Amino acid sequence: MELILKIAWRNILRHKGKSLVIGVILFLGAYLMTIGNGVITGMDQGLKSNIINGFIGHMVVVSEKQKSDNVLFAIYGKTIMPIYNYPEIKKVLAGQGYIKQFVPVGKNPALILNEESDMGRSFVLGVDFEQYQKVFPDNMLLTEGRLLKGKEHGVLVPEFARKESYEFTNIWLVPEGAKVIERNLTASARENKKDLIVKDYQVFMGMNEDNTTTDVRTPVKGIIKYRALNTFWGHFMVMDIESYRQCMGYFSASEKNMPVSKYSQALLSMDSKNLDEAFDASGVVVEDKKSTPFTKIAVSAGGQAGPDSLESGAYNLVFIKLKSADGLEKKAAVLNRLFKEKNLGVRVVTWKKASGVIGSLAVIIKGLLFGFVIFLFLVAVIIIVNTLTMAALERISEIGMMRAVGAQKSFIRNMFVAETAILSGTFGTLGIVLGIVTVLIVPYFNITTQNDMVALLYGGDALRPALDMRDIILALAQLVLVTLVSVVYPVKIAKGITPLDAVTRD
Amino acid sequence: MNIIEIKNLKKDYFLGKTVVPALRGIDFAVEQGAFLSVIGPSGSGKTTLLNIIGCIDFATQGTVKIGDQEITSMNDRQITDIRLNKIGFIFQTFNLIPVLDVEENVEFPLLLMKKHSKGEVQKRARALIEAVGLSDFIKHKPAELSGGQRQRVAIARALVTKPDIVLADEPTANLDSVTGAQILELMKEMNEKESTTFIFSTHDHNVLKYAKKIIPLKDGMIEQAQ
Numbered sequence: 181m182e183l184i185l186k187i188a189w190r191n192i193l194r195h196k197g198k199s200l201v202i203g204v205i206l207f208l209g210a211y212l213m214t215i216g217n218g219v220i221t222g223m224d225q226g227l228k229s230n231i232i233n234g235f236i237g238h239m240v241v242v243s244e245k246q247k248s249d250n251v252l253f254a255i256y257g258k259t260i261m262p263i264y265n266y267p268e269i270k271k272v273l274a275g276q277g278y279i280k281q282f283v284p285v286g287k288n289p290a291l292i293l294n295e296e297s298d299m300g301r302s303f304v305l306g307v308d309f310e311q312y313q314k315v316f317p318d319n320m321l322l323t324e325g326r327l328l329k330g331k332e333h334g335v336l337v338p339e340f341a342r343k344e345s346y347e348f349t350n351i352w353l354v355p356e357g358a359k360v361i362e363r364n365l366t367a368s369a370r371e372n373k374k375d376l377i378v379k380d381y382q383v384f385m386g387m388n389e390d391n392t393t394t395d396v397r398t399p400v401k402g403i404i405k406y407r408a409l410n411t412f413w414g415h416f417m418v419m420d421i422e423s424y425r426q427c428m429g430y431f432s433a434s435e436k437n438m439p440v441s442k443y444s445q446a447l448l449s450m451d452s453k454n455l456d457e458a459f460d461a462s463g464v465v466v467e468d469k470k471s472t473p474f475t476k477i478a479v480s481a482g483g484q485a486g487p488d489s490l491e492s493g494a495y496n497l498v499f500i501k502l503k504s505a506d507g508l509e510k511k512a513a514v515l516n517r518l519f520k521e522k523n524l525g526v527r528v529v530t531w532k533k534a535s536g537v538i539g540s541l542a543v544i545i546k547g548l549l550f551g552f553v554i555f556l557f558l559v560a561v562i563i564i565v566n567t568l569t570m571a572a573l574e575r576i577s578e579i580g581m582m583r584a585v586g587a588q589k590s591f592i593r594n595m596f597v598a599e600t601a602i603l604s605g606t607f608g609t610l611g612i613v614l615g616i617v618t619v620l621i622v623p624y625f626n627i628t629t630q631n632d633m634v635a636l637l638y639g640g641d642a643l644r645p646a647l648d649m650r651d652i653i654l655a656l657a658q659l660v661l662v663t664l665v666s667v668v669y670p671v672k673i674a675k676g677i678t679p680l681d682a683v684t685r686d
Numbered sequence: 687m688n689i690i691e692i693k694n695l696k697k698d699y700f701l702g703k704t705v706v707p708a709l710r711g712i713d714f715a716v717e718q719g720a721f722l723s724v725i726g727p728s729g730s731g732k733t734t735l736l737n738i739i740g741c742i743d744f745a746t747q748g749t750v751k752i753g754d755q756e757i758t759s760m761n762d763r764q765i766t767d768i769r770l771n772k773i774g775f776i777f778q779t780f781n782l783i784p785v786l787d788v789e790e791n792v793e794f795p796l797l798l799m800k801k802h803s804k805g806e807v808q809k810r811a812r813a814l815i816e817a818v819g820l821s822d823f824i825k826h827k828p829a830e831l832s833g834g835q836r837q838r839v840a841i842a843r844a845l846v847t848k849p850d851i852v853l854a855d856e857p858t859a860n861l862d863s864v865t866g867a868q869i870l871e872l873m874k875e876m877n878e879k880e881s882t883t884f885i886f887s888t889h890d891h892n893v894l895k896y897a898k899k900i901i902p903l904k905d906g907m908i909e910q911a912q
Contacts, residue, residue, distance in 0.1 A: 183797050190785035581781035584742050585795050585843070586770025588763060679742035679769075683733075683777060 184591065188598035198571055202564050202600070203607035209560035209662060210608040214615025214655045216553040218645035220546055222619075226640040228505075230408035231535050234319040237282070238505055239512055240534040241269060241498035241519075241526050249529040250536025251287065251497060253412075259288050259389045260496040262430060263526055267491055269498060272518050278511055280503045283307070283315040284495040286424040287416075292345065293383040293395060300348050302341055303416045304384060306424020308490055315501060318407065320418075324364065325355025325402035331490070333423045334401035335382055339364075340414025342403060349377075356380045356399040364403070384419070386428035396427035408640040411630060412538060421490065430494035500528070557658060561666050568600065568670035572677070579674055580682020589675040596671045597663075604663040612655050619645045688751075689850055689883050690716040690739060695748035697734050697906075708734040710906040711748070718850070719881040721874065723894055726903035732887035733778070733855055735903065739885065740775050740853045741765045753850065770798055774844030776854035776886075782828040782839055788815060789824045792842045799847065814842035817872050819865070833860045841869055845876060852876075854886035858893055870896050 192199045232238055235252075242251055243261035251260050263269065266284045273282050286306030291299045309328035320327075320336070328334050334356070337345075342353045343366055352369055354360055360378055362370065369376060380400050386393035398419060406413040424430075502511060508530055515528045572579070579592055627643040629635055638644065697709040709731045716722060724732045737743035738750060741757055750757050752772055757765060769775070782791045792811040796802055802810070815824055818838035828836055837860050844852055852873070858866035874896055876882045888894060902909040 183794075186790075187783065187785055194785050577781060578783060581777070582783065582794075583766065584740075584769060584775055584777075584781075586766055586798050588766050591798070680737065682781060683737065683742060 181594075184594050184598050185602075188595055188602055191595075191599055192602060195571060198567050199603060202567050203603050205560050205563050206604050206659070206662070207607040207611040207614075209556055210611025210655065210659050211615045211618075212556050212611075213553050213658050214612050214647070214651075215618055215645065216549055216556070217651040217655055218615065218619035218622075218647045219643075220549050220553075221647060221651050222643070222645035223546065223549070223638065225646050226408075226638060226644055227538065228531075230640045231531055231538065232501070232505070234316065234406065234408050235413055235499075236497075236531055236534055237315070237499040237501040238508060238531055239500040239502070239515070239528045240531065241273075241282075241500065241515075241528050242534075243496075244525045244527050246527075248536075249533035251529070252535045253537040259387055261389055262428075262494040262496055263498070264494050265524060265526075266495050266498065268522070268524055269519075269526060270491065272515070272522060272524070273498070273500065276511075276515065278503055280501045281315045282498055282500040283312050284491065284498045285312065286421055286428065286430070286494070287496045288428055289387045290384040290417075290427060291387065292349070293385055294349055294351060294379075296349065296351065296377055298349065300345050302345070302384075304335075304386070304424060304427070305416045305418050306421040306428075306495075307418060308421050309418070312418075315499065320404040320406050323403045323405050324361060325358055325400070327404075328401055328418070328420055331420065331422070332401070333398060333420050335384075335398045335420075335423070336402045336404045336418040337382070337400050338410070338414040338417065339403055339405045340411055341417055344415075350375070351377045351379050353382065353400050353403070354378055354380050355402050382417075384423075384427040386424075388428045388430070390429070393429040394426060396423050398423050398427075408642075409538075409635055410641055411635055421493070421495075425493050428494075498526075553658075557662060560662055564600070564662070564666035565669050568596065568666065569673055572596070572670045572674040575674075576677050577682045579677045580679045583677065584679030584682060592674050592677075593671045596674055597667050600663050600667045604659055608659040608663070612652065612659065615655065616647055616652065619647050687718050688715040689718040689720075689753060690885075691749075691751040692739070693749045695735075695738065695750065696746050697731070697738065697743070698746045708906050709738075709745075712906075712908055714901060714908060716883060716885065718883055719877065720883050720885070721877050721896065721898040722883075722885045722901060723897035723899070724885060724887040724901045724903060725889070725894065726887075726909070729905075730903040731906040732903055734906075736853045736855050736885065736887055739851070740773050741769050742775070770795060771847070772850045774847060774849040774852040776837075776841050776844045776852065776857045778855045778859065782836055782843075784828050787825045787827050788820055788831070788839050791828070791839055792846050795843060795847050810846055811842070814846050815839075818842045819868065834862060834865050837861055838865065838869065841872070845872075845882075848880055849882065851883045851885065854884065856888055856890075857886050858888070858890055863892065866890070866892065 240251060241263070242249070243263050245261040248258070263284070270282075270284075273279055286304070288304060290302055290304045292302055293299055308331070310330065313327075320338075323339060328336060337353050346352050346366065346369055350372070352360060352365070357380065360376070362373075365373070381397055382400060383395055383397050385395045404418070419427075502508070512528050512530055519526050519528070582592065583589075623642070623644045625643075627638075628641050629638060629643075630641075635641055692715070693713050695709050695712040696707070699706040699708055712731075712735065724735060726732050734743065738745050739752075741752075745758055748758070752768060755768065757768060760768070783794060786794065789808075789811055792815055793807050796807045796810065812821075812824070815821055818841055820835060820838055820842070823831060823835060828839070831839065837857070841854075841857065844854070854873075857873075858869060861869060870893060873884055877884050886893065886897075894900065
């Protein structure tokens with residue numbers, strides 16, 4: 181081995197130009213592969229962290245009637261089924277030691293009504309804001325006005341949603357009683373300043389599964405910006421849960437429970453497909469002359485009597501944060517078994533499934549990045565193979581003479597592998613080390629984006645590549661693989677050189 | 687005892703569709719300890735014959751036995767072992783490993799054998815380097831040597847493993863007469879002391895004087911044995 185290494189090392193020095201070409205390619209390959217791995221890991225970690233810590237937690241409880249697991253980015257018009265039994269769900273969740281925090285929320289699309297222009301649309305998140313902030317502290321920055329206080333009615337409008345609202349309706353939203361802050365206007369709004377319609381409220385009309393919604397005028401309390409993935413979460417206006425329930429037509433905690441006559445109960449329990457029965461001999465409609473508020477119908481349909489507490493009203497989702505993300509699927513299975521045993525009519529889905537389009541796009545981008553890394557890998561292999569093959573052909577006399585003197589083919593193979601391994605070990609390791617340094621330094625440059633796709637690539641609003649031990653081992657494995665794959669063909673050529681080739685060449 | 691036995695040896699080369707016979711059926715045997723010269727005009731098949739005996743080329747037909755081993759039926763690994771352990775080859779040109787110095791080049795086959803200690807390898811290599819008069823150039827690379835010096839290194843390398851047979855294709859062709867004579871004396875000394883068999887092709891009459899036996903080749907056949 182000493183002899184092989186000696187010859188390999190001296191050959192590298194003898195053919196400095198070629199060695200440098202191979203070395204530089206290995207260096208660049210290893211460097212870019214390390215950074216690529218870092219970006220992939222950073223994206224994965226960033227998305228995970230920003231989705232879990234910034235918005236929905238590790239798992240989401242949804243109604244069993246909910247068909248799609250994608251509850252976060254379901255297209256507008258697709259509503260999320262309500263959950264009426266949160267107090268019972270809460271009991272189950274509170275009893276699980278592995279759960280750190282959880283918060284019930286309402287989430288559905290809503291139409292934004294106004295007198296001046298066409299309807300706008302937005303996702304609305306209905307929360308008990310104080311409770312929500314305990315689970316997702318600091319996930320938003322206040323840019324104008326203030327956050328929601330106590331149980332007050334109001335909505336927090338993300339900058340992104342305000343911009344979209346302006347572009348669609350020409351209405352510029354400001355917090356209640358506040359004036360337009362010129363520096364916060366978009367370029368187009370600034371140009372159009374004279375004709376700008378300024379409002380400090382929004383009229384929401386919820387979109388629920390039964391189309392039994394009402395219009396709710398909600399004061400804008402603040403303009404916010406989400407700390408991460410702002411262009412995604414920016415579609416979500418945050419509303420107090422009671423306003424949300426009202427606009428969605430759900431039973432709200434402020435509404436008192438009213439006794440429902442047996443005729444009304446009979447009417448409410450009728451199959452909606454057989455409404456003709458209402459006019460048959462039983463005559464329920466005729467006997468019960470009192471009208472029933474629409475909101476009561478909603479809760480009665482769910483079979484719930486509404487106590488006064490806020491939590492007894494309807495929600496759509498429960499966001500759950502775990503103490504540890506390990507064994508996520510197993511924990512979800514445990515919860516699902518418990519929900520089923522207790523017949524709560526809900527199920528739990530993991531954050532990846534719940535975040536739908538983001539999760540899918542992340543996988544695609546991850547695949548593309550991986551493809552890029554493979555492309556680099558192939559380019560490096562092709563150039564190295566070419567250079568090493570040329571080197572083998574230029575050394576026919578030397579290799580043939582070695583074989584004539586008694587060197588086995590394995591000696592020639594080991595000599596080539598050693599040469600490539602030395603180059604790969606030196607330049608490749610340097611590339612990996614520099615790649616690690618780059619990955620560590622990049623976050624300090626705070627490279628940010630407002631573009632949705634780039635935000636996905638970054639795993640958040642800022643590029644924060646990250647490497648763990650697995651990535652470094654992966655980079656080393658890729659380097660070893662490049663070395664081994666690169667050397668196969670040149671070694672085949674070199675091993676095929678016979679002593680006679682050397683003699684006849686001379 | 688015969689160290690080499692050749693029977694009906696034929697070798698054809700193919701130039702496109704044209705068959706060029708280089709050896710047309712050669713039979714001879716060489717006793718251990720022979721000092722034999724193969725002579726003949728250019729194209730007579732001297733180099734081809736040496737290449738086949740030296741296991742670096744293959745016969746088209748016939749058999750070649752080295753010691754008690756029939757080499758024409760051997761695989762590459764076995765053939766390479768024969769080259770390493772039984773044959774020393776001195777090529778017409780010098781063919782040294784450019785990245786190794788004189789001492790390392792001479793040590794090379796011994797290191798491939800993996801039979802000897804580091805000290806023994808060095809001792810044997812240095813003794814032969816001294817014998818070929820290159821002690822002052824022991825750490826020189828081939829590129830720093832003259833043609834004659836390189837040939838002497840190649841001779842030292844061929845002899846260092848104490849092979850049963852040394853094949854030399856025009857061994858003194860690139861040497862001055864004094865160095866050529868020194869080399870031939872060294873070969874003769876080894877032949878007498880170690881009973882090493884030497885077969886060399888040459889046009890040099892001074893070399894022929896050393897030969898105990900001559901095989902004349904003409905058109906790929908033995909013209910007449912002397």
